[in-house]
Amino acid sequence: MTIENFPNHELDVAELAMALEQMTRFMIRLPSVDKMSFTSLSVLHTLTLKSPLRLTELAATEQVTQSAITQLVTRLERDGLAERRADPKDGRVVQVHITPEGAKVIESRRDERIAGLGRYVDGLSLEQQQSIAAAIPALQRLAELGNGKQP
Template identity: 35%
Template structure:
């Protein structure tokens, strides 16, 4: 398949526009996109070791430490000592952090649900049919950054 650079640009613009618009419409309470991503990852997969979290998020340890520190000071995450390796730290979500994560997830899901309902049936069906390809694209891009 020969990719058309103009169509690839359109895809990139559309995905970026969707992402920015969703971020604008569903506020994370003043948290950055990175902070929200870390919170979401810990809420879904936690508790996690700091190294495992850094690898999952694709962040360097210094940046992750700042992000976790901010989320911890906001009462959304908590650090504990790893029970196996007492020198290492683990991060888990607090009740407040889980509540924020679930609220934002539900609001974003509703935003997409409402938008899909306003689209033509054939466009919504086409978009949902493209979901496996979009997930594959996300994985390939994420893997190329590691």
């Protein structure tokens, strides 16, 4: 499979994918590395988008086993970043809630990324900045589509 197999867009998808790959590679290194695992950060991030979630729902989105999520949430709970609560409707279910402290972890990492990104945006020309600014709504929409949000 090569670039030539994806010609049917106004947009060169392979180029977009490569550009985003390079952006990700760059941005992933911006936040100071605390010693949280990739999966723990991803779970916290998921919970900032939607909290509470069941353990099973987390296991599905994070692509790890239910056992891993049970253990992971136990660690998050121990560290005060999330809480287990019972579901009044269904006694089997554990609802995982993010705590303010847990949300702060994600927020501060985001702020670090924003600050780091800003330093490099300064190196772009006005026209370059404007072209990116003009694309943001479409990128947001694309991410919505990819993340399974309804239109």
